[in-house]
Amino acid sequence: MKQASNMPLALQRGLWHNTSGMRRWLFFLLAIAGGVAIGIFYGWKINPVEYSDTVPERLRQDYRTDYVLMVAEAFSKDQDMALAVERLTFLGGKSPDGAVIEALKFAEQEGYRSTDLALMKELADEMDFFQKVLETPEQ
Amino acid sequence: MNTEERGNWYLITGALLGLAIGLLYAWVINPVDYVDTAPSTLKPFYKDQYRLMIASAYNANPDIVRAKARLELLGDEDAYRAVAEQAQNALSEGGTPAEAQALGKLAAALGRDLPMPVSTPTEVSEEE
Numbered sequence: 162m163k164q165a166s167n168m169p170l171a172l173q174r175g176l177w178h179n180t181s182g183m184r185r186w187l188f189f190l191l192a193i194a195g196g197v198a199i200g201i202f203y204g205w206k207i208n209p210v211e212y213s214d215t216v217p218e219r220l221r222q223d224y225r226t227d228y229v230l231m232v233a234e235a236f237s238k239d240q241d242m243a244l245a246v247e248r249l250t251f252l253g254g255k256s257p258d259g260a261v262i263e264a265l266k267f268a269e270q271e272g273y274r275s276t277d278l279a280l281m282k283e284l285a286d287e288m289d290f291f292q293k294v295l296e297t298p299e300q
Numbered sequence: 301m302n303t304e305e306r307g308n309w310y311l312i313t314g315a316l317l318g319l320a321i322g323l324l325y326a327w328v329i330n331p332v333d334y335v336d337t338a339p340s341t342l343k344p345f346y347k348d349q350y351r352l353m354i355a356s357a358y359n360a361n362p363d364i365v366r367a368k369a370r371l372e373l374l375g376d377e378d379a380y381r382a383v384a385e386q387a388q389n390a391l392s393e394g395g396t397p398a399e400a401q402a403l404g405k406l407a408a409a410l411g412r413d414l415p416m417p418v419s420t421p422t423e424v425s426e427e428e
Contacts, residue, residue, distance in 0.1 A: 185310060188310075188311055188314075189310050189311065189313075189314040190314070191314075192310075192311045192312075192313075192314030192315040192317075192318060193314045193315070193317050193318035193321070194318060195315055195318060196314065196315040196316060196317060196318020196319035196320070196321070196322060197318040197319070197321050197322040197325070198318075198322065199315075199318070199319055199322060200318065200319040200320065200321065200322015200323040200324075200325070200326060201322040201323075201325055201326045202322075203322070203323065203326070204322065204323050204325070204326020204327045204331075205326050205332055209326070209331070209332040210327055210331040210332055213341055214341075214342075214343040215334065215337045215341045215342055215343065216342070216343065216346065217342065217346050217349075217350075219334060219335055219336070219337045220336075220337055220338070220339065220342075221336035221337065221338065222336075224338065224339055224373065227370065228350070228353060230357075231353045231354060231356065231357035231370070232353065232357075234356075234357040234360045234361045235353070235356040235357050235359070235360045236360075237360055237361075238359065238360035238361075239360070248353060248356075251346070251349055251350075251353070
């Protein structure tokens with residue numbers, strides 16, 4: 162009797178010796194597994210969670226590049242580096258100059274117009290220049 | 301009740317239980333991660349900043365076709381109205397006069413392209 166109480170409940174009740182009971186358990190578990198599979202398929206493929214409040218950091222590279230181009234266009238007129246850097250922080254993630262370099266690479270790969278490339282190049286060069294000035298120790 | 305007499309309800313119970321677990325996993329625990337999003341999905345605050353950037357770029361390079369294409373990305377029902385409203389609220393919401401001016405300039409350019417109301421010709425009778 163004492164020995165029996167140490168046995169798993171299913172064995173105590175002779176469930177695993179009962180073929181019909183075993184089969185029911187097996188089908189029950191298979192039904193759960195099938196349900197999980199259907200649930201995941203529905204939740205990931207058919208009706209996935211939709212994001213409507215995303216952040217700029219998640220924007221696709223072509224949109225990020227166009228944003229950098231807009232900053233470059235504005236910079237070509239106002240020549241305000243502080244404002245350009247502030248605008249570039251909108252993209253989050255990498256440093257502003259990193260975002261410009263990444264955008265420039267993408268634009269070159271995708272064959273953007275030469276005028277647009279020139280604007281982005283000008284912004285990248287000016288940022289590089291300003292960074293070097295800031296890094297130069299005062300004497 | 302005999303096991304055989306209970307029917308197959310346990311299978312439906314198992315499938316529903318599994319379905320609930322699957323949906324919980326797919327929607328809550330590990331939902332689809334969107335990494336390459338479009339500007340139309342941005343939070344309203346970021347959409348405003350994006351719109352302002354479009355206006356600033358237009359201010360520097362007055363290419364209305366390009367500005368319109370960019371505004372379309374934001375998915376506004378009425379792009380003109382969205383820009384005009386933002387231009388009106390710019391100063392009261394802490395924007396600079398330059399930002400308000402850029403938005404106003406873009407709104408004016410978009411307004412010029414709106415279809416004009418059709419007027420029906422009326423006969424003018426000349427009275428002597």
